[in-house]
Amino acid sequence: MQEETFYEKVYAVVRLVPVGRVTSYGAIAKYLGAARSSRLVGWAMNVCHGEQSDVPAHRVVNRIGMLSGKAHFETPTAMQSLLENEGVQVIDDQIQNFSQVFWDPSTELGWD
DNA sequence: AGCCTGACCTAGG
């Protein structure tokens, strides 16, 4: 575990995100014990984008549930399309029922 | 080696 870098940890958590659910950068960072390093999560996603990793970056949004990273996908609509394909309703780059589809690792995984 | 930027979050006015 310690051998894994911050990115590896981020990827691991993102990969644990169930289908039809989304999480936030801050939630992941907080779960990793780096709540103040939420930017690194976004940076990790950027690196992940270049990698062929099976990291569902489309399931990661900001704290308000907005598809802030959609611009970094292959296409501006790829993120929304992927989320809608998984059953997540997205309107105007904004996830609907965000509180319901939100998946917090600190809560879900934290409860053991 | 130093400065700037970035898919963010929290706090203060």
Add this chain to the structure above:
DNA sequence: TCCTAGGCCAGGC
């Protein structure tokens, strides 16, 4: 309640 400022770590120039 909305807007502005600061801070965090890593990568690029």
